[in-house]
Every structure is written in C-alpha cells, then in structure tokens.
Amino acid sequence: MNPLAGVTVHLLMLLALPPLLPGVIGRVKAWMAGRAGPPLVQPYRDLFRLLRKGAVYSRTVTWVFVAGPAVALASTFLAGLLLPLASGRAPMAFDGDLVLFAYLLGLGRFFTMAAALDTGSSFEGMGASREAAFSALAEPALFLALAALAMTTGRLSLSGILGGLDALPAAVPAILLSVAALGAVLLVENARIPIDDPATHLELTMVHEVMVLDHSGPDLAVIEYASAMKLFITSALLAAVAAPGLAGHPLGLAVGALVVAGTVGLVESVTARLRLPRVKQFLVGASALGAVALAAAVFTRGAA
Amino acid sequence: MSLVAAALSLGAVGAFFAALLRGRPAGGTAGFLGGLAACAIGAGAGFLLLVRNETSGAVIPWSSPFGALTFGIDPLSSFFLICIYVVGGLSLLYGRGYFPRARAGAAFAWMNVLVAAMAVVVIARDAVTFLVGWEVMFAASWLLVTFDDDEEARAAGFTYLVASQAGVILILILFGLLARHSGGVRFAAFAAAGAPPGVLASICFATALAGFATKAGLWPLHGWLPQAHPAAPSPVSALLSGVMIKMGIYGLLRTLTFLGPPPAAWGLALLVVGGLSALGGVLLALAQHDLKRLLAYHSVENVGIIALGIGIGMLGQATHAPRVAWAGYAGALLHTLNHGLFKGLLFQAAGAVGQSVGSRDLEKLGGLSRRMPATAVLFLVGAVAISGLPPLNGFVSEWLVYLAALREGTLAAQKGVAAAAILVVPLLALVGGLAAACFVKVFGVAFLGEPRTPAAAAARDAARPMRVAMALGAAACVAIGIAPAAALRLVAGPAAALSGTPLADADPALGALRNVSLGAALLLLVTLGLLAARRALLRRREVGAAPTWDCGYVQTTPRMQYTASSFAAPILEPFEGLLSLHARREGPEGYFPMHARDERHLEDPGEAIVRRMLRAVALVLSPLRALQRGPVQLYLLYVFLTLLALLLWQVPS
C-alpha cells in the first residue's frame, strides 16, 4: 500500500487499538474464574470517564509530576512508530532503531519514576525503587533477544529484523528462545503477574500501580492509556517474532497482539505473583535465555 | 595555529595576573576575564581548524637536551581542543559565581594554567613537550584538588599524587620504548616507524593502556578518582571530570596512531577494561549517597563506555570493517565531548546544592526543586543526558557505539570477535538501565519530595553566573541531542583519521541520525501538545490540592520518605556477590521502638588497590626519612655535596 495510507493505518492501529488489550485480558481472566467479566470496550469507557473528571494534586508535587504522564505517553507513542505495524517498513525505521525503541521506553520509565518520587511518599518511592530494579535487569534480556534476532537475520533495524525472520528455517531455535525471553520482558514492562499484580490494592505489594497512586483525572487517563499502548507495542513485537511473516500486515498483527493479550490473561489466571527476590531471579533467567538465544544465533549463523 | 597560540598566551597572562593579585578582587577578575577570553578564542580556533580539516605544525627551537619543542594540529587535536576550551570556559563562568572574592584569584590562576597545560598536551608533537604539558597539568590540578585544604582534600591530594605519578612512569616507559624503536622523540618519527616488531608492540600497547588508564580512571586504576574529584571545589571537579580524565583517552588514541592497525586482541582487551569500568562504576555509584562521589563514579562508568567505543573501533579495524571502526571511534569521541558537557553540568549543579545546603549527603536533601528551581531543571537535563535517554546528547553517542557493536557482531566473520562485539550491546543496556535508575534516585531524593533537614528547607538558588554556565551546558546537551548530525560533523574528521577510512564513508550513519533528530523533535512536540491538551481539559474542571496520600499515617515526617540507600538496595541486591557490601542493622525492638538503624557501605576494590600502592610507596620510601632531619642547612649540604661529586666525576675525564 502506498506510504501515506500505510502511515494512516499505522497511526490508527497505534492510537485506537491499545485499550482493547486490557479489555481482552480482563475478559479472559473473568472467563477462567467462571465470571462473565466486564465488556471488552470497558477500558475505553474508563478512559473517557477519567478525562471528564477534575484532578487533585498533592501539595508536595512540582512540574515533574505533571510532566511524567505526558512524557510517558509521548515516548511510548514514538516507540510505536518504530514498529512495522502497517507496512514492511515502519514510518521512522533506520539502522539501529531497536536501541531507540528500548531507550524510549526507558525515558518513559524515568519520568514515571521521577513523578512517583515527586510525591514524597514512601509508597511511591518503594514502587519506583522496585521498578528500577526490575527494569534494569530486564533491559539486558530485551537487548539480548533483539541482538540474537539481529544476528540471525543480519539486519539492524526492527523492521528489517521482523521482516527477515520468515525466510530462515534454520533460525528456529534462536527464535524460540528469543520468544521466551521477550515474553518475560513483556511481563516485566507491563507489570503483569508474575511480576506485579495490577489488581491488588495493597501498596506494599504493588510496583507499577503504586507509582501512579497520586495521579487522578486526565493524568490518570493518560497513564492508563500509555500503559495500554505499551502493552500493545510489546505484544505486537512478540507476535511478529513468534509468527514470522506477520510483520507488515496490520490485520495479522492486530490479531496477533490480541492473542498475546489473551495468553497474558491466561498466565495471570493460573500463576501467582512471585516473591520479590524471585522476580529478580526470574529476570536473570530471562537474560540467560536471551544469552542462549544469542549463542544459538552466533553458532547457526554460518549454517543459515 | 596562531589562534591557539593566542589562546595559550591569554590564558597564561590571565593566570599570571590572577596569581599576582590573588587575595584581591582584581585578581579574580583578571583571571576570569583572561581565562574566558582564552577559552573563547581557543574553542573558536578548534572549530575553525576542525572544519577546515587542517593539519599543520610549528616548531619552537629551545636548547633543551632533546631538541626543539614541536607542536602540531590535526583533526584529533582540534577536536580535543574544542572539548578542553568549551568545558574550561563553562567552568570558569561557573567559578565566577562559586568562589568567594578572596579566593577567586588563586583558583582562577590555577584553572587557567590547567586549561593551558591541557591544550599544550593536545598540540604537543614530541614526547618532551607532551610530558612537560602533562606534568604541568598534574601540578595545576593537584593545587586545585588540595585547594580547600581540609582533611579530605589533603588525603585526596596524596592519593592523586601517587596514582598520577605511577601513570607518568608508565608513560615514560612507553615513550622510551617508542623512542628506541624510532630513534627520536618526535611523534612524526614514532608514526613513521610504526609498531615495534613482535611482542614488543603489545608491550607498548599494554604500557600505554596502563599509564593512560590511570589518568582516565579506567578500572582497576580508578581508585584516586572518587577521592580527588569530590575533594576539589565544584568548578574544578567539573573541569577535572569533564576534560582532564579525557587527556588519558587522548593519550591512548594518539598512541594508537603510532602503533598502526591494531590486532583484534588489543580491541578485546579494551572491551574488557571498558566493560568492567562501566559496570563497576555504575554499581558503585548506585551505592553512594555523597552527591559528588556518586558523580565521580559515574565518570568511571562513562570513561568505560568511551573505552568500549574505542575497543569496537579497534575490532573494526582488525576485521577490516571500516564502517564499524568509524562508528566506534565516532561514538567514543562524541561521548568524550558529551560527557564533558553533561558531567560538567551535573557537577556544577551538585556544587550549587552543596554550597546552598551546606551538605553533599543525599539523605539530608530533598524538596530542592521548589527552593532551587533553575538548578533542579538543569540537573534534570544533565541526569537525562547522562542516562543516555533520548532526546539528549548522551543517547546519540551511546547509539553510535551500539550501532558499531551491532554491525561488528552481525558482519564479522570470526565467531569470537562477533560474540565479543555483540555482547557489548546487553552490557551497555544493563549499564544504561542502572545509570538511569541511579539518576532517578539522585534527582528524586535530592530535588523532589519534602526537605529532610532544615538546611535543605532553607536552600536558595545558585548565583547568576553559575546558573548561566549550567544553562549553557544544558543548552549544548539539548542541541546535540536534537541536531546530532551537526555534532557528528565534528567527530567525523578525527574518527576517519583514527579508523583509516576516507571521510565520505560517514554517510550511512548521518542518514540514520536524521531520523533520530526527527524523533527527538517529535517527542518534544507530542509532549508539549499533551501538556497543552491537559491544561485545556482542566480549565473547566475542578482542580484541588491535598496532602500526599499517606495510608492513614497520622504524622508523616519528611524523614519517612524513601531514602537513597533504600532506593538503591533492591537494585544492588543481585550484584552483591560481585561487590563486598558491609551492612549494619539494628532492627526496631519492642512494641514502641525508639531506635533503628540500617547502614550500608560498598567497598570499592579499586580503592583497595590504590591503598596498597600507597602502602608500598610508603614502605619503600620510609628509610629515606632518616635523611630528613630538619635544619635547612642540611638539605643545602646535600645539594652542595652532589655538586662537588658531579664536578669531581666529570671534570678529570
């Protein structure tokens, strides 16, 4: 399809689809628990409801608190522009853009953590500290998996990597291991069980939810929307890697992302949250998987 | 070239008058104006020479035993001149607001001498001139490290002395080996003679690495850095961390130009050293709660990143991949400049905080964003830059190193080299993640929340010259982040010269950088747009204010906020095996506990190394104490006897 149409579809997917994923997760969890569950479009309604509300700000906070959600959303949106959602080549693809992808997500995280510390509350500080610990360990896993895929395909941009995967049957072991590593990273980035429990309301057990405890109204809407967008992006990435050939096909990727969301729902229903020290071991394990994927990529590269 | 000479002379004149009139305000003004003019001219000269890609030389005849003093300019030197003079100028500007009038004269005098000496090191073209510049640089910086003349400064000064001179000995050995091989002391002769045969080349490289790594602060020879940089006054710390340690990098790069195309083993060695420095530096930084010590460890980390870039560049040269080599060197050089800018900014902000609150301990700060708004914003810019996050300059240089590593990993034929190169990628990711975590901690604990002590509550923003200097540095960071292509043009020349590729091969990276610019601009636009939309939305809504939600605690005090050590504890926990952590806990006891205590200290193996070096030196030299009796006449007698001995030895022959 021509570039302009491609960009339009890409933007549509990126802006409109994300809230559907939390809806799918909620629905799957409810179904597993034997309930009817909220409608699929409930997150959309929640977002509009929040946008209509006013806001309450703590007296301690500064401009950082206000900037946090905005930067988080902006960086996630920009990261989304680097994925080949609608066409084989993302709107802003270039060699080495996988680094920008990861670092944009990191920028969003930085400001969310700063906004959390801005409130001067121990709870938010706790959440920020844990988030920092987990994400520091998850970054190498992400990069190991992406590097393994880069070595397998010989390309250096996300569009190139994701597009080049379906032509390489010999790369299956590397791809499988990368999928496992990327799956773990997805769970961490989006604060899902077994890393974090988005449904609990005990501050001492939360990681991501507690960071946004003091946000309200439109700020909270932006934050929830940004989380949904991050979930969508990471799911699309995972889907594109797990099912090579999906990259560049909007409908296929949308379905793939929804399937990933459903899988997340399933995982959330059957496992419990890990104890905090175990989470770190889990992440180091993910890095180990990524490293093995890399090793596989290095040593099968000659054969491919 | 004459512009550089003008800059040097202005700097020297400024230093002279500042030293002469020190103690009086006129001295401070003289030193400041002279130094600022020198830096402006010097930076301008550097830009002009770099843009023109000029290579020229000059010789000053001197009756020193080794012949004339040789100077020269080439793209590498011009680039480093820019680094030196830009950061130097910013430090001087900041110092104008920082130093009290009475001490400003002496401080500016030595700072001018330091800047001039660094410039001499960079334009020197023979071993003698280089070493003269190096030692003057050391002397001036030592005077500045011990400027405050308190316990901390004196201890730091001694450590710095021993470590630095150990490095100089190694550099002397290096130059000796090279001179023996080429038969002269001029750099041109070194380059023409190429690498010495066989294992001697590797010995030269190892010596160069050890000697220059001591100055650069690479692990494990970094032990002096976390003592010296915090002990110095803040404008000086900015100058030391920002530029002086880069002189070690310059020395290493210059040695590489003598030794010709490197074998892969050297690149791998540099990757190991760089990786250990980066990871060790950031982990140790996480454990600190002294603001300036933390920043000093981050300097170790960033020099490690620069070393990683150089290592990849060398690997690229070894595997005949010119694009990889170019990207690696370009990333390392750009990171040198970037680090000078944002580390200078961070040290300046830390100095402003320290001066205003009276303490550098993170656990005593808090809520400074409301009391020092300008400093807070500028510190945030520096923090985002040093974490390597887009859209600022740290990201651009780290991205170049990533790109080089990815290229080398995917293209290299040798499995070992490819694996080593590609492992740089997750390592950098880990380091970057930890650095971001550390700076969230620092920014959050120091500037956000509520003040933890009355001193923090009474803080006031920095003086105008300090704010201007910081703002200029921050502006430069933003500019390089948003328009990296221009910055890349600065490093293209030196990177091409180092990697042995023609200049035209730089294009692919430049094209990619356009997208980075676009992304950065888009990011800012979208953020601003969202903020505007939010404001529009809330205009018609009810906006209230309330205290932070506290889960029902009736009397929250600011001390109950998350502390820096608590923030860092979970992050450091997986790495506890690598670093020795000493923790002391007195848990709360009973139903109404009155006391509890939790203290954590991280032991730095680098400091243990330096301590052992000091002890060895003391052991060797203590017998000589017998010679030191007291009366001045005795020492003069020693001189006299030596003179007699020389006369008797030389004359009869």
Add this chain to the structure above:
Amino acid sequence: MSGVPDLLLALLILVGLYMVSTSRLHACVRAGALQGIVLGMLPIALQWTHGIVPLSLHVVTLSVGAIAIKAVAIPRLLLRSIREAGVRREVEPMVSLHGSIVGAAALVGLAFWLGERMVLPFPVGSRLLVPAAISNVLLGFLIVVARRKAITQVVGYLALENGVFVFGLALAQEQPILVELSVLLDVLVCVFVMGIAIHHISRTFDHVDTDALASLRE
C-alpha cells in the same frame, strides 16, 4: 698590564675568604659589596688587556649595571633589612669560625685543582678566571650551609652567584646570553631580601634563626 685581571680575580678570592672568616654581619655584607665592585671592573679590565671581551656599549652597561646592583642596591637592601628585622649583629655559625676557615682554604685549593683540569676549548682572559669562579661558588655554598642566619645565607648565595657571573664572563664570547641571565639572577636575590624584610622573618622565627625551621622534621 696583563696583570690587572689577575689582580682583580685574586682580590675576589681573598674577599671571599674574608666573608667566610668574619664574625660581623655588617662586614660580611660590605665584603659582598666589594666583590660586586671588583666584578664590575672585570669585563672592562679583560677587554682592555686582552681584547677578548668585545668592548661596546653593551659591556659598559653590563659593568655599570653589575656594580649598581651588586655593590650598591643589594648591600643597601641587606643593611636595611638587618636594621628593620632587628637582627643581631653577629654571624651565628653552625661550624665554628676556625673550622670554616680551614674548610674554605681546602675548597679554594680544590677550586684551583679543578681549574687545572677543566680546560676550556677557547682562550680565556686570565689563568685565574676559572679557579676564581669555582672557588666563589664553593665558598658561597659553604657560607650557606654553615651559617644560621637567613641574612648570611643570602650573602652566601650572592657569593655563589658572583662565581657564576665570573664563569659567564669566560664564556661571554660563546654564549653572551649567560652573562645577562646571571645579572637577572641578582633580581632573584633582591626578591629574597625583600621577602626577609617584608615578612619580618626575625620576628616569626626569633632572630632570623633558621633553626626553628627544624620543626619541619618528620
């Protein structure tokens, strides 16, 4: 009249010996002044008798300058600072005066022996030039090492420096810059002296006594 430079140089050595042996501070300083006058006359004498040193405005200025600084300015400064610092009038030796004289004689002998060995590749104005130079250097050192008062040490340094000046005269044709440099060294001496006067070293260190500097011992 080939003997004039020889005479002057011999006078130089004798005055040096006197400086070592005297126990009065003022006499020491005046001896230094006398050495200055002798040195001032040397270039002219050398030129006059042997035509070795090129006589020109340059040399005349040099002589006049040397006399002005060494024989007039510096002794005057020294005497003034002795008065202002309240220094006691005696020379305080670390080595006894007798020992100093014996040592001085030995050093002069050594100087002559060295002068014999040290053959310069170009003709020198007088046979005594090199020995006189070396002996002044050595005697100056002896004074510096064997005396307690800071003022005496300055005088000793002056003597040392006079020796260097004489040596410079020998090389004047080859390296004219050396002679000018050695005159500049006198400026350094002025700085020393002014330092003593300005900082009233006698008050800080109790009679300009360098023994108190022994507190520098580790």
